[in-house]
Structure formats: C-alpha cells, structure tokens
Amino acid sequence: MAFERPPSWRTMFRKVHLWLGIGLALLIVPITLTGLVLVFDDEIDEVLNPSLYATTGTAVARPADEYMQGASEAVGGRAAMLRWPDGEGRPVTVMVRLQPPPSAVERKLDGERGTNRSGRPEGQAGNRRPPSRLVYLDPPTGAVLGIKDFRNSLIGQVHVFHENLMVPEYSGRAIVGWTGVALLLLSLTGLVLWLPRNARLMRAFAWRRGPTMSINLHHLAGFWISIPLGLMALTGIVLAFPPQASAVLNALDTPQPPVRRTGADPLMPHPALTAERAIEIGKDAAEPETPRMLAAPSITTRAWRLEVEAPDGTRHSISIDDATGQATLERPPRRGDVIGTWMRRVHEGRSYGPIWATLAGLCGVLPTLLAITGVLMWLRKRRNKAALRGGTSALTNSRLMPAESA
Structure with a gap:
C-alpha cells in the first residue's frame, strides 16, 4: 500500500499565505488604505479645510x-x-x-x-x-x-472605518484586530517564501524572479515591506484588543488601580479654579516641562488634568484638585503601558520622523499592489493546471510558467 508523501513546510506556508491573502483581501485592502490616509491626516485636513489653519x-x-x-x-x-x-x-x-x-x-x-x-x-x-x-x-x-x-x-469617518469598519455594534473592532493577525501571518510567511529554494541569497534580490512583472513585483515589494508591515500589523493588533494587550504587556508588573479619566462623566458646573490658575499650579509642580493639554474637571474626578512634555519629548500628567489646588504627579506608567504607548505612536506613523512616516505610508499602499499581483499569480497557476489536465501545449509559453518555479 502506497502512502502519499506529506506536504513540505514550504507548501504549507504557501497555502497559508495564498488563502489568507485571497480570503481577506477585501478587508485588508480598505483597512490599509485608510491607514495610509491617517498617516497624513493633518496634512490632508489642512488641504480640505484651509480656513481652520489660517493662523x-x-x-x-x-x-x-x-x-x-x-x-x-x-x-x-x-x-x-x-x-x-x-x-x-x-x-x-x-x-x-x-x-x-x-x-x-x-x-x-x-x-x-x-x-x-x-x-x-x-x-x-x-x-x-x-x-x-x-x-x-x-x-x-x-x-x-x-x-x-x-x-x-x-477624516473622522476614515478613523472610524479604520478602527471598527463603521460597525462597532457588530464587533467591528475585533474584526479589524483579527485582520491584523492575518496581515502579520502574511508578512511572516511571505518573508519565508521570498527565500529562493537553492539558498542563493543574492538571487533573491534580483528582479527576474519569474517570467512576468506581477511575480517580480510581488516578490520584491513583498520583501522590502514585510518587516515594517508586520510591525504595523502587530501594533494594530495591540490597539484593537486593549484590555487583552494591557494584561499581557503588564503581566509581570505590580497591579495598579486604573486612573479615572473624564470620559463620559458630566463636567463640573462651576469649578473653583480657573483654567489659568490650574495651569500655573501644574507648571510649578512640573518645571521646566511645556504644557500640551488641559482637561477640565468632571463631577467624578473633581480635578484638572494637565499633560506636560519634558525637553526629551516624554510626557506625563499632573492632577490638580479643584477644591484644594493640590498638584499630584500621576504615578509613572507600568512598563507594559509604556510599551503600549510606544506601539500606538509607531502605528500612527508620525512620531518618528519622515523616514518612518514614509514607510508607514508604504504599508498603506503596497498591500493593494500585493493583493492584485497575488491574485494574478493565483489565476495564472489555475490556468497552468487546467492546461496540464487538458494535455495542451500551452505551457510552452513562458508567461504561463507556474509561479512556484520562479
């Protein structure tokens, strides 16, 4: 009795890469394209609404x-x-x-x-x-x-779509998160499949990885964007599942009670402190930091919250009790929260200079190119198999060569 040979790991990786890419292309493409818009949302908004920026x-x-x-x-x-x-x-x-x-x-x-x-x-x-x-x-x-x-x-609607597909009541945020998991797997499996079978690394960088432009574009564009795209996918997963991500990132830290924010609570009708006085108190407690944000007290917190920026670019918050005027530096964030904040800034794409902003922008546009070229490669493979079954001589055309042989 003959037993079939089990598929190789490369074949398994290719199938995972293929069916994740084709099956979720209709989700991955719009999510990444809206991410491209959000990387440059301030610039786009200024073009669309110049009067708002006419200082x-x-x-x-x-x-x-x-x-x-x-x-x-x-x-x-x-x-x-x-x-x-x-x-x-x-x-x-x-x-x-x-x-x-x-x-x-x-x-x-x-x-x-x-x-x-x-x-x-x-x-x-x-x-x-x-x-x-x-x-x-x-x-x-x-x-x-x-x-x-x-x-x-x-821009607000683009934000909503990117965060929860405009269907928060139908687990839209979770769908975006699991799409990020698929995108991370696509990046990792694509990076492995990019390596040539004969292990000649320099050949992997060559343009002629196959007989058609779609194959060459898919191999080269996929390689150069795989690591940044995987990082954007990973940070997107963290942002899509905040409670679970916080629990994992802070698993080794000492548990701390959550800090109460203004949120949806009604604001205090008549605060005792003026905004300017609250800023003065907060600045005295945090010299020489620069004020960046001031939140009014709610009926729950009954405290102003001043966010300041240190000369090295780090930020922290000060709580100013509205009744007593006492300023309290909020406890330093846990290591996991620091990592989460870093991941958010990485995902937003604007906090680490023009080079990362450009890479983040490419992470928004190149998945569309990869989806199109991937579908073309899949269709070509199906035509090849049909030609083999029919016994035709179509395979003499080099443009119908199987993509795997490239």
Missing part, C-alpha cells in the same frame, strides 16, 4: 480661560479639553461638549433626578461619550477659525 502667528498669547470661553460660546456648550498647537503655525484646539447648561447639571446633582447603577446621572449611563465639537482658534488673537464635528468629518 496669524505662532505665539500662544491669550490666557487659557479666554480660549476655552471663546470656544464654549462659539458652540454653545462646555469646554472639556484644551490642546496647545502641535507644530509651528498650528491652531489652538478646544473640545467642547454639547451637554445641558450648568443649571440643569446642578439640578441633577442636587437630587432632582436620581443616579443610575454606574454612579452617573440618569441619561449618562454607559461609556458613550456625549456629542462634542472641535473648535479651532488663532493662537495670537483667540479668534475662532472654525468648528468641526470631527466624528462626522471625512
């Missing part, structure tokens, strides 16, 4: 309270977060909550309405953030340059 200078000359008050009046809500310009000539931005006026919030706090099981006033259950608007302000004058509903803007 008259670079000096942040107005008090923080003036920026926040101007943004609140422009929208008719409550200023929740102030961000200083992230580059020369960039605007000041303020995120404004569209929520009931202070008197209504006060009535809720006074017991006119009860609280739900989450401890929030009725109507604020769950983690869903209240609607908000992003207000752009001129740094020297404080004038309002424009107002954006970020989640419903073009």
Whole structure:
C-alpha cells in the first residue's frame, strides 16, 4: 500500500499565505488604505479645510480661560479639553461638549433626578461619550477659525472605518484586530517564501524572479515591506484588543488601580479654579516641562488634568484638585503601558520622523499592489493546471510558467 508523501513546510506556508491573502483581501485592502490616509491626516485636513489653519502667528498669547470661553460660546456648550498647537503655525484646539447648561447639571446633582447603577446621572449611563465639537482658534488673537464635528468629518469617518469598519455594534473592532493577525501571518510567511529554494541569497534580490512583472513585483515589494508591515500589523493588533494587550504587556508588573479619566462623566458646573490658575499650579509642580493639554474637571474626578512634555519629548500628567489646588504627579506608567504607548505612536506613523512616516505610508499602499499581483499569480497557476489536465501545449509559453518555479 502506497502512502502519499506529506506536504513540505514550504507548501504549507504557501497555502497559508495564498488563502489568507485571497480570503481577506477585501478587508485588508480598505483597512490599509485608510491607514495610509491617517498617516497624513493633518496634512490632508489642512488641504480640505484651509480656513481652520489660517493662523496669524505662532505665539500662544491669550490666557487659557479666554480660549476655552471663546470656544464654549462659539458652540454653545462646555469646554472639556484644551490642546496647545502641535507644530509651528498650528491652531489652538478646544473640545467642547454639547451637554445641558450648568443649571440643569446642578439640578441633577442636587437630587432632582436620581443616579443610575454606574454612579452617573440618569441619561449618562454607559461609556458613550456625549456629542462634542472641535473648535479651532488663532493662537495670537483667540479668534475662532472654525468648528468641526470631527466624528462626522471625512477624516473622522476614515478613523472610524479604520478602527471598527463603521460597525462597532457588530464587533467591528475585533474584526479589524483579527485582520491584523492575518496581515502579520502574511508578512511572516511571505518573508519565508521570498527565500529562493537553492539558498542563493543574492538571487533573491534580483528582479527576474519569474517570467512576468506581477511575480517580480510581488516578490520584491513583498520583501522590502514585510518587516515594517508586520510591525504595523502587530501594533494594530495591540490597539484593537486593549484590555487583552494591557494584561499581557503588564503581566509581570505590580497591579495598579486604573486612573479615572473624564470620559463620559458630566463636567463640573462651576469649578473653583480657573483654567489659568490650574495651569500655573501644574507648571510649578512640573518645571521646566511645556504644557500640551488641559482637561477640565468632571463631577467624578473633581480635578484638572494637565499633560506636560519634558525637553526629551516624554510626557506625563499632573492632577490638580479643584477644591484644594493640590498638584499630584500621576504615578509613572507600568512598563507594559509604556510599551503600549510606544506601539500606538509607531502605528500612527508620525512620531518618528519622515523616514518612518514614509514607510508607514508604504504599508498603506503596497498591500493593494500585493493583493492584485497575488491574485494574478493565483489565476495564472489555475490556468497552468487546467492546461496540464487538458494535455495542451500551452505551457510552452513562458508567461504561463507556474509561479512556484520562479
């Protein structure tokens, strides 16, 4: 009795690479293309909305309270977060909550309405953030340059699609995460299959890996992008599964209670401290760091949160109690959280200079090329097999050679 020879490891890798690529191409291509847009989202947004970036200078000359008050009046809500310009000539931005006026919030706090099981006033259950608007302000004058509903803007919709395929209620984020797992496997198996069978390494870099342009493009483009693409896939997996990733990354660290953020909690109606005073207290506790973000206190935290940047580029946060004015440096993050932050910055593609931004951009566009050339190679292989079964002489045409023999 004759036994069939088991498939080689190379054959198994090829089948995994083939069916993951073809089976998930309709997910991988749009996810990576939207990632390309997000690498350069600021530049794209400036082209689409030039008025939002029409600043008259670079000096942040107005008090923080003036920026926040101007943004609140422009929208008719409550200023929740102030961000200083992230580059020369960039605007000041303020995120404004569209929520009931202070008197209504006060009535809720006074017991006119009860609280739900989450401890929030009725109507604020769950983690869903209240609607908000992003207000752009001129740094020297404080004038309002424009107002954006970020989640419903073009860039905002690209963000939503890239994060959860616009179907968060149907596990869209998890689908994106598992697509990242498939993309990581494609990168690793493709790198192994790139090596020639005869182990002549220099031949692997040659253009003539096959008789057609699609084969050559697939081999060379796939090799040069495999490691950056695998890194982008790995960091995307971490971002798609934050609780699980945090548990793994922090497995060897001492457990710490979570830090409570403003989140969806209503803002304090009448803080005792002004924004400018909170900044002064925070800067005194963190000299010589530069302020980057200020979050207003909520009815839960009852503390301002100031994020500052050290001269070496690292950032940390300071909590300023609204009642006492006491500044407390937030505990240093765990090693796993530091790694997670690094992974987020790698995935965003803009934090490590133009070279990495270019590589991140290629990770967005080249998977489309690889998907197209991979499908062409697969179709050519099917035609070859059909020709062999039919006993035709079609294989005399070099362009119908099996891709594996390249």
